[in-house]
Amino acid sequence: METVERDDSRLEMERELMDMGVGYWKSRALNYVMEDNIAKHLQNGPRSAFLIANEIGVNPEFLYRVMRALSTQGIFKEEEEYGVFSQSPKSAILCENDWVNGVIFESEDFAYRSWFSFRESIKSGKSMGPKSIGYDSFWDIVEKNPSYGAVFREGMTVFTNHIIHTILNETDFSPFETIADLGGSQGVLLLSILKKLPSVKKGINFDLPSTIDNNKLLVSEREAQHSSTTLSRFTEVSGSFFDSVPQADCYILKMILHDWSDEKCVSILTTVSKCMKPNSKVYIFDAIIDSKNQPNYKVWLDLHMLHHVDGKERSRKEWGELASLAGFQVVEITPFSEKYSRSTGKIVLSKSA
Numbered sequence: 001m002e003t004v005e006r007d008d009s010r011l012e013m014e015r016e017l018m019d020m021g022v023g024y025w026k027s028r029a030l031n032y033v034m035e036d037n038i039a040k041h042l043q044n045g046p047r048s049a050f051l052i053a054n055e056i057g058v059n060p061e062f063l064y065r066v067m068r069a070l071s072t073q074g075i076f077k078e079e080e081e082y083g084v085f086s087q088s089p090k091s092a093i094l095c096e097n098d099w100v101n102g103v104i105f106e107s108e109d110f111a112y113r114s115w116f117s118f119r120e121s122i123k124s125g126k127s128m129g130p131k132s133i134g135y136d137s138f139w140d141i142v143e144k145n146p147s148y149g150a151v152f153r154e155g156m157t158v159f160t161n162h163i164i165h166t167i168l169n170e171t172d173f174s175p176f177e178t179i180a181d182l183g184g185s186q187g188v189l190l191l192s193i194l195k196k197l198p199s200v201k202k203g204i205n206f207d208l209p210s211t212i213d214n215n216k217l218l219v220s221e222r223e224a225q226h227s228s229t230t231l232s233r234f235t236e237v238s239g240s241f242f243d244s245v246p247q248a249d250c251y252i253l254k255m256i257l258h259d260w261s262d263e264k265c266v267s268i269l270t271t272v273s274k275c276m277k278p279n280s281k282v283y284i285f286d287a288i289i290d291s292k293n294q295p296n297y298k299v300w301l302d303l304h305m306l307h308h309v310d311g312k313e314r315s316r317k318e319w320g321e322l323a324s325l326a327g328f329q330v331v332e333i334t335p336f337s338e339k340y341s342r343s344t345g346k347i348v349l350s351k352s353a
């Protein structure tokens with residue numbers, strides 16, 4: 001048989017293609033160690049995988065092999081002594097509940113199972129993920145599975161906490177007296193705005209009834225983190241942004257419109273348009289697709305939104321088209337200085353004249 005000589009760059013490309021093809025091996029192994037909190041067992045120093053396995057009731061040899069595989073990605077460090085691992089900088093991050101909740105949300109079973117039907121979405125042009133696992137939509141999964149709902153809300157708070165500082169530094173909310181965060185989830189962004197700007201008299205966190213009900217569990221956490229002057233200006237209202245929203249000077253839609261098709265986004269913006277004052281502004285914090293042929297996390301997120309949520313990440317042009325379809329004009333589209341976030345930019349709208 002003739003042997004083909006391969007240069008290094010060809011071998012590297014083959015390696016990368018294979019790595020992508022088997023990406024689910026890494027995703028599933030990472031998801032497993034996060035779900036079983038394996039990194040926390042190394043917080044006080046190196047430990048044997050076999051002893052950890054016995055403590056948590058899993059197969060010792062299999063756990064060893066999972067940790068060995070992950071150590072090749074810098075998650076755990078395999079020591080000289082057989083079966084013993086120590087904490088690495090990456091596995092130490094897995095001990096921070098804050099961050100892990102975000103990664104768990106994206107790698108957990110509903111999302112993974114939903115991706116089995118990816119090809120069906122591409123063929124049909126419809127978002128088939130949730131339907132293929134027996135649900136009407138992503139929101140149906142959230143409503144019917146309370147523990148998944150909790151993972152979702154925690155995940156959103158993680159993603160928002162990562163970008164709050166940038167949003168506050170690069171957005172001027174000072175002209176507004178009343179700010180409504182539509183789909184504000186656990187309210188962390190709005191509370192930070194109220195804390196920073198005493199001139200904002202009222203913040204309304206608006207979300208679905210199930211979310212606002214769940215937020216009642218956050219009362220003591222909020223009291224520990226915020227002063228009574230901040231909390232006294234914060235209110236929560238439940239409802240649907242397809243029906244009606246409270247009146248406000250500024251509406252925040254953060255990681256909301258990327259959840260929905262253009263048609264649904266026009267419905268949401270039309271509701272806002274009906275309820276707003278003539279001079280109110282809409283602040284959208286979402287991705288702005290702005291490059292081609294470059295590594296770009298946002299276009300991968302776009303595929304997940306396409307298949308699992310029936311949503312979309314948008315370019316500047318697409319944001320402009322969406323705004324005008326809903327009777328708005330774009331005041332500003334500005335990318336944030338922080339690039340590795342989901343809401344990498346702000347799109348500010350006002351009602352068209």
Ligand SMILES: C[S@@+](CC[C@H](N)C(=O)[O-])C[C@H]1O[C@@H](n2cnc3c(N)ncnc32)[C@H](O)[C@@H]1O
Binds near residue numbers: 139
């Ligand atoms: C992707 S999360 C974004 C949460 C938050 N804005 C953030 O950036 O962290 C979408 C939010 O929209 C809420 N939501 C979904 N459908 C809604 C509706 N019809 N009316 C109001 N809120 C809704 C969800 O409950 C969830 O809190």
